[in-house]
Amino acid sequence: MSTKKKVLIGLGIYALINVAMIVIFGSDGKNDAFQPQNEFKLDNWVEITIAGIDMSINKAVLYLVLAATMTCVTMIFIANRMAAKPNRVQMAVELAYDVTKNMIVGDNMQEKWAKRWFGFIASLFFFIWFSNMIGLIPLPTNTEHKVDIFGIEFPSFALYAATANISLPLVLATVVCTTYHLEGVREHGPINYLGSFLPSGLETMPAIGKVLIWVIELISHTVRLISLSVRLFANILAGHLLILFMGGGLAVLLGLAALGTISFPLVVAFYAFEVGLVATLQAFIFSILTAIYIGSATSHGH
Amino acid sequence: MDLLANIAGVLPVVGEESGGGSFLVQPGAGLMIWTLLAFGVTMLILSKLALPKIGAALEERANRVSAEIEAAEKQRAEAEELLVEYRARLKEAREQADDITARARKAAELSEAGGADAGRQRGEEIVAAAKREAEAATRRAVEDLRKEMATLTLLATEKVTRKSLTTEDHKQLVEQALAEVDFSAISGGES
Numbered sequence: 032m033s034t035k036k037k038v039l040i041g042l043g044i045y046a047l048i049n050v051a052m053i054v055i056f057g058s059d060g061k062n063d064a065f066q067p068q069n070e071f072k073l074d075n076w077v078e079i080t081i082a083g084i085d086m087s088i089n090k091a092v093l094y095l096v097l098a099a100t101m102t103c104v105t106m107i108f109i110a111n112r113m114a115a116k117p118n119r120v121q122m123a124v125e126l127a128y129d130v131t132k133n134m135i136v137g138d139n140m141q142e143k144w145a146k147r148w149f150g151f152i153a154s155l156f157f158f159i160w161f162s163n164m165i166g167l168i169p170l171p172t173n174t175e176h177k178v179d180i181f182g183i184e185f186p187s188f189a190l191y192a193a194t195a196n197i198s199l200p201l202v203l204a205t206v207v208c209t210t211y212h213l214e215g216v217r218e219h220g221p222i223n224y225l226g227s228f229l230p231s232g233l234e235t236m237p238a239i240g241k242v243l244i245w246v247i248e249l250i251s252h253t254v255r256l257i258s259l260s261v262r263l264f265a266n267i268l269a270g271h272l273l274i275l276f277m278g279g280g281l282a283v284l285l286g287l288a289a290l291g292t293i294s295f296p297l298v299v300a301f302y303a304f305e306v307g308l309v310a311t312l313q314a315f316i317f318s319i320l321t322a323i324y325i326g327s328a329t330s331h332g333h
Numbered sequence: 334m335d336l337l338a339n340i341a342g343v344l345p346v347v348g349e350e351s352g353g354g355s356f357l358v359q360p361g362a363g364l365m366i367w368t369l370l371a372f373g374v375t376m377l378i379l380s381k382l383a384l385p386k387i388g389a390a391l392e393e394r395a396n397r398v399s400a401e402i403e404a405a406e407k408q409r410a411e412a413e414e415l416l417v418e419y420r421a422r423l424k425e426a427r428e429q430a431d432d433i434t435a436r437a438r439k440a441a442e443l444s445e446a447g448g449a450d451a452g453r454q455r456g457e458e459i460v461a462a463a464k465r466e467a468e469a470a471t472r473r474a475v476e477d478l479r480k481e482m483a484t485l486t487l488l489a490t491e492k493v494t495r496k497s498l499t500t501e502d503h504k505q506l507v508e509q510a511l512a513e514v515d516f517s518a519i520s521g522g523e524s
Contacts, residue, residue: 068357071356071357072356073356073361073364079363084362084363084366085361085362085363086363086366086367087363089364091364091367092364092367095364095367095368095371096371098371099371099372099374099375102375102379103374103375103378103379103382103383106379106382106383106384106387107378107382107383109383109387110382110383110384110386110387110390111386113386113387113390113391124387125387125391128384128387128388128391129391132388149384150376150379150380150384151376151380153379153384154372154375154376154379154380155372155376157375157379158371158372158375158376193368196357196364197357197358197359197360198360198361198364198365198368199364199365199368201360201365202360202365202368202369202372203368203372206369206372268357
């Protein structure tokens with residue numbers, strides 16, 4: 032039997048199962064009790080208020096601490112066992128180190144700045160990467176829906192990521208923007224730095240045109256804060272929502288049990304996509320943009 | 334179609350601000366401070382304890398690898414040199430061996446030829462010696478025969494004449510008798 036035939040027969044059986052499921056279970060009607068967005072709601076576990084700011088410990092704080100701990104432990108562990116013949120984990124970390132060192136930092140700024148900012152940018156990369164990856168491991172953190180095991184209520188397993196909350200990317204992006212503006216001012220002086228926003232090649236343009244373009248550049252610099260943070264946040268949130276819906280959320284929401292057999296292969300695909308590409312890609316994009324911003328703010332090649 | 338309509342009706346709930354999803358895009362000051370703390374500590378630890386060590390180890394490894402490559406290249410060059418030298422020596426040795434073989438063959442041929450000559454010569458010598466001995470023996474026999482004849486002649490003459498012969502007579506008689514006997518048959522025609 033040829034491969035094509037086997038695939039066709041497999042697909043046929045799969046379609047039959049789907050039809051059977053629809054016939055057997057039918058529709059229970061739309062489910063209004065299930066609120067999928069509440070998977071991302073932060074319930075305060077430990078109420079803390081310092082100087083009027085709500086510093087309560089919640090799911091996001093746990094994921095932050097987990098990400099920070101995993102980043103530090105893994106990196107220190109690898110750093111201390113830098114063997115001559117590396118194993119696979121070590122090779123992966125070395126590759127990541129090499130990428131941050133050469134591709135992200137080295138290619139985008141002069142050596143002086145690269146030396147100064149490598150630690151910051153590499154930390155960004157690894158911190159965001161670990162945060163994204165931990166976000167894809169199911170952990171018992173859902174305190175909204177508890178599981179009763181022998182009379183004790185345990186939080187049910189859930190996927191969450193600190194980076195799927197706008198606060199984390201936003202504060203990191205704020206740090207990045209502050210940093211590159213400060214470095215630009217330090218390198219060029221405040222007036223020259225603001226002047227450097229204007230692209231080169233506009234010497235013959237009338238003053239009014241220059242002012243207009245400068246204003247547009249200023250807006251683009253301001254928008255960087257939003258684009259940098261929302262890109263990371265939205266990508267991770269969207270990935271988690273897709274996994275949530277395909278992993279059964281949609282079937283529950285619509286009261287269509289049969290939908291589960293259709294969406295299940297999709298959740299596997301989306302999960303693989305998130306783990307294999309999005310988690311790393313977003314960490315890479317965030318850190319390489321940081322490097323590009325610092326590099327262009329400090330360069331004299333305008 | 335029903336299904337699609339349902340999905341379309343549900344999805345906006347997620348992003349709808351009033352639908353209970355507004356917390357998704359609402360930054361919280363507390364979480365931002367937590368983030369700053371967590372990231373700050375991570376960065377501090379990484380830049381102090383992890384990144385420099387990894388960088389140093391990688392650099393050391395890169396240096397070692399390049400040194401090893403250099404050493405390997407050097408060794409290869411040396412090996413090639415050695416090979417050339419060995420080839421030259423081998424060629425030399427082969428030439429020498431050929432030379433020795435040629436000379437040995439020549440020597441063997443020479444000695445073979447020389448041996449044949451010597452053998453022939455020796456043979457001739459032996460033949461000559463044997464001839465000489467034979468001649469000497471013949472001569473001795475002829476001499477003995479002559480003496481015997483002389484004695485016999487003497488005895489016979491004394492018997493016939495009944496008188497003792499004087500030395501002078503002896504001599505004469507012997508001469509006479511000997512002259513009558515032909516020795517040439519015995520001595521091979523020499524005397």
